[in-house]
Every structure is written in structure tokens, then in C-alpha cells.
Amino acid sequence: MLSEQDFIVNDNTTSVEKGTFQWSAPSNIALVKYWGKKENQIPANPSISFTLNNCKTITNLAFTKKHFDKLSVTNNRFSFDLLFEGKPKEEFKPKIQKFFERIDVYCPYLKDYHFTIDTENTFPHSSGIASSASGMAALAMNIMSLEKALNPTMTNQFFFQKASFLARLGSGSACRSIKGNIVVWGKHAEIEGSSDLFGVEFPAKIHENFKNYQDTILLVDKGEKQVSSTIGHDLMHNHPFAEQRFAQAHDNLAKIKIIFETGNLDEFIQIVESEALTLHAMMMTSLPYFILMKPNTLEIINTIWKFRNETNIPICFTLDAGANVHILYPENVREHVLQFIKDELVGYCQNGNYICDTIGNGSQILT
Incomplete structure (x- = not known):
């Protein structure tokens, strides 16, 4: 080691x-x-x-x-x-x-x-x-x-x-x-x-379901965050739910390992969305507490849930430490999801901006 x-x-x-x-x-x-780190950038x-x-x-x-x-x-x-x-x-x-x-x-x-x-x-x-x-x-x-x-x-x-x-x-x-x-x-x-x-x-x-997985990033708020990630990480040191959160992450990583092997999209959605909301719950329950989501973040989440319930298309959201929403979905439903974004979600994006991305292979040498 x-x-x-x-x-x-x-x-x-x-x-x-x-x-x-x-x-x-x-x-x-x-x-x-x-979310939360020790000395020398140790998670x-x-x-x-x-x-x-x-x-x-x-x-x-x-x-x-x-x-x-x-x-x-x-x-x-x-x-x-x-x-x-x-x-x-x-x-x-x-x-x-x-x-x-x-x-x-x-x-x-x-x-x-x-x-x-x-x-x-x-x-x-x-x-x-x-x-x-x-x-x-x-x-x-x-x-x-x-x-x-x-x-x-x-x-x-x-x-x-x-x-x-x-x-x-x-x-x-x-x-x-x-x-x-x-x-x-x-x-x-x-x-x-x-x-x-x-x-x-x-x-x-990695199961075929996760090959070429798609990520469309809805740019809800392009401004600078009110609270930096560095400060947010530091607030986990005295957080009342820190130990439970760290244990939950270990548990969820063990579960998602099996999900990647079996291809179970329903369980994938449950873990990923729970993790996104837990991240923001940690921010909202720290001292001082803060909120990085915006009203349009919540509108998008609710619209995604409604669309998924009505269509059974396996799309889900995740969030970074900010207001933007990443929509994750398999490649084989790409056309349906992009149409849904254009029809129902683009209005919640700042200046109608979103970015289409997909899973990649990491760093590449150019010269």
C-alpha cells in the first residue's frame, strides 16, 4: 500500500x-x-x-x-x-x-x-x-x-x-x-x-446499463456560491450528524458497487438522489447553516419526479455543492429525456442554458 x-x-x-x-x-x-475532510485533503x-x-x-x-x-x-x-x-x-x-x-x-x-x-x-x-x-x-x-x-x-x-x-x-x-x-x-x-x-x-x-451514461447539466444559477465548498467541508468537524453521515456514505458505496455490477437502475436512482439531498441536508443542519439550492432547483427536482412517475423512464438527478442540477440517464432514453428538458425544464435554467455530457475516460495528453 x-x-x-x-x-x-x-x-x-x-x-x-x-x-x-x-x-x-x-x-x-x-x-x-x-463532505468533510481531515488534514492534507484527506476525505x-x-x-x-x-x-x-x-x-x-x-x-x-x-x-x-x-x-x-x-x-x-x-x-x-x-x-x-x-x-x-x-x-x-x-x-x-x-x-x-x-x-x-x-x-x-x-x-x-x-x-x-x-x-x-x-x-x-x-x-x-x-x-x-x-x-x-x-x-x-x-x-x-x-x-x-x-x-x-x-x-x-x-x-x-x-x-x-x-x-x-x-x-x-x-x-x-x-x-x-x-x-x-x-x-x-x-x-x-x-x-x-x-x-x-x-x-x-x-x-x-460495470453492467451494460451504465455504459455511455448521460449527464445533462441544467445551469440554474451561474453566480458565485454564498458559501465556498472549503468552508462547507470545515463545518462538518462539529456537525451533529457527521458520524451518521460518514457511516451512511460507506454503506451507500457498498450498495452502489453491487448496483454497478447488477445494473439495477431503480436502486441506482434511489441511492443517487438520496445522496444529493443528504449533501444539502448537511449544509442546512450545520452551524452556521446555509442553503445553496435555489427555488428553481426544487422546481426541477419535482418536475423530474413527476415525469419519472408518469413515464417510468429511469432518469434521476444529482446535485453538487450548488444550485445546478445534473440529470443522469441511460443512453437508450436520450431522445426522450432531451425532449423533456426542452419542453419542461429549460425555463428553469438561467438564460435557458444547459450542457449535455456523457461518461468519459479521464485525462488525455494533447501534445
């Missing part, structure tokens, strides 16, 4: 002067949610997610080796420029600086280079889709490409495990955006190879 110590670089076997890499990394949507409970395909971040990392004398203080600092869609984005830099500081012990070579990080999303920024997961995953993949260039004997398995490990230190859920198409993060007794340190691909067979 790998520990944090296993991800510390000892010596680089190769010298690299300059270069560039480009990776894309997708967002993901948790089915069993993690309080395990989670499982669908890796998405279309909602992704594309990040280009150009690097040039710094050449200073040994006494230079600037040689011992992180040096980088950050561009968003080709233009300088100073307000993003503190988050990258903090990320580099967190991973310094595992990637000491970062201080040897000046980086130009150029990043963009395939979905609208501030659309209410979590871009920190895809963004940190894409950056971690680029950093690991540099590490692989410095240590060419690195195995593929270690490459992806460390990428997920690093991504987690930038944004917890980012560790689930490295691989696809179903990823588990957090130690669970019934999931072989599961770890608190990085995400792992779901190790059991």
Missing part, C-alpha cells in the same frame, strides 16, 4: 532544459458524495463519481530551466506566469502558488523551472460547474509529464497514481478527474485498492 513517502522524489535521473506539455482533464460528478468518507467527457479544462505547461548561482534567493522560489484563455489572470495565481507550496516536498524540481501555464475550459467559466477539479487535474498531469521526462523509468501506474495524489492536494475532488469512467476516492473495505491518497478506477465489472 502506497504512503505519502512513496511520492517523494529522491534524485532526477535525467536533465531537461525546456519543453511543453498539454493535457485535458474533465470535471466529474460524485454519486456518493464526500472524511469515501466517494464515487462519474468522470465526464465534454466539460473539461485544457492546460498547456511550458517550462524553462532557471540558471542562477547557488546563493540566489530567487532560485528557491516558485516562478510562473498564469494565463486564462491566453490572457494574464492574476487573481488565479494565489491558488496555484498555494498548490505548488503543498506539493513542494513531492516535486522539489518545480523550483528549478519557470513555468507558463495557459489554461482554458470547454464550459463557460463561472457557470456553476466545478472547474477546480478539472483545472487541478490538468495541471497535475502536466507536472507529472515533466517528472516522467526527468525520470523516464517511471511506470504508468505510478504516473497516474501520483498525478491523482497531487491533484487531490489542489482540490480534493480533482483526484477523481485523472482516470475514467467511474472512480472511487477514499478507503473502503469492499473496494480493492481504494485509498484516501488518490482516486482509483472502479475495480469491478
